[in-house]
Amino acid sequence: MKTLVVAATKAELAFFYQHFNLPEGDFIEAKNFDLLITGVGMVATAFSLGKHLDASRYNLVLNVGIAGCFDRKIELGSLVNITEDIFAELGAENGDDFLTITDLGFGENHFYSKSNINVGLPIAKSITVNCVSGNEKGINGLIKRLNPTTESMEGAAVFYACKQEHIDCLQIRSISNYVEPRNKDKWKIGLAIKNLNDWAIAFVGDMN
Ligand SMILES: O=C(O)c1cccc(C(=O)CC[C@H]2O[C@@H](n3cnc4c(=O)[nH]cnc43)[C@H](O)[C@@H]2O)c1
Numbered sequence: 001m002k003t004l005v006v007a008a009t010k011a012e013l014a015f016f017y018q019h020f021n022l023p024e025g026d027f028i029e030a031k032n033f034d035l036l037i038t039g040v041g042m043v044a045t046a047f048s049l050g051k052h053l054d055a056s057r058y059n060l061v062l063n064v065g066i067a068g069c070f071d072r073k074i075e076l077g078s079l080v081n082i083t084e085d086i087f088a089e090l091g092a093e094n095g096d097d098f099l100t101i102t103d104l105g106f107g108e109n110h111f112y113s114k115s116n117i118n119v120g121l122p123i124a125k126s127i128t129v130n131c132v133s134g135n136e137k138g139i140n141g142l143i144k145r146l147n148p149t150t151e152s153m154e155g156a157a158v159f160y161a162c163k164q165e166h167i168d169c170l171q172i173r174s175i176s177n178y179v180e181p182r183n184k185d186k187w188k189i190g191l192a193i194k195n196l197n198d199w200a201i202a203f204v205g206d207m208n
Pocket residue numbers: 008009011012040041065066067068069129131132133151152153154176177178179189
């Protein structure tokens with residue numbers, strides 16, 4: 001059985017590709033792990049995992065990527081272990097209230113990593129969104145309703161697919177920016193990617 005490493009973009013695993021001397025490509029089979037680049041967002045992620053996730057082949061999915069952070073006490077470039085993740089927009093607006101898909105009786109929007117693997121990182125709750133949050137009113141609404149620490153565009157989709165296939169899942173995110181009105185000049189994508197890759201290289205190296 002192997003680990004499937006999953007990321008949205010190749011850029012987020014640039015040093016990982018170099019370290020393990022991986023060929024270009026969105027699905028790479030290495031000796032001790034496979035690597036899947038899904039594309040950005042929950043639809044691309046679900047489609048890609050639908051094609052490649054196979055419980056007879058993988059006993060662990062390691063989802064890695066950068067993320068936005070709601071908590072200013074967490075430094076840019078820090079890594080967190082996401083143990084719960086919520087599809088933030090999946091449901092219905094009911095005036096000023098929000099009804100989740102569970103409230104509507106159509107399924108689940110809240111997923112967990114139940115992995116026992118100790119990765120030595122602080123745990124955090126995340127939300128998964130189609131639209132990167134960028135206005136005060138929307139951000140305050142998300143904090144009030146869901147109290148998330150981080151935000152990504154894929155995490156809950158990976159947890160969902162792993163739950164469907166009964167495969168253990170870890171989601172490690174590196175904080176590239178704070179969730180605030182958009183100002184990409186303040187994002188520290190390079191630092192976040194470097195720290196994420198250092199961690200992923202060590203984690204996958206230790207598995208061997
Ligand atoms: O501009 C670049 O150099 C660059 C290099 C690598 C990746 C990116 C991305 O923008 C990746 C998109 C990816 O990032 C996640 N993300 C990061 N911050 C947030 C956020 O505040 N809210 C939601 N998602 C965020 C997301 O998972 C995307 O897949 C750029």
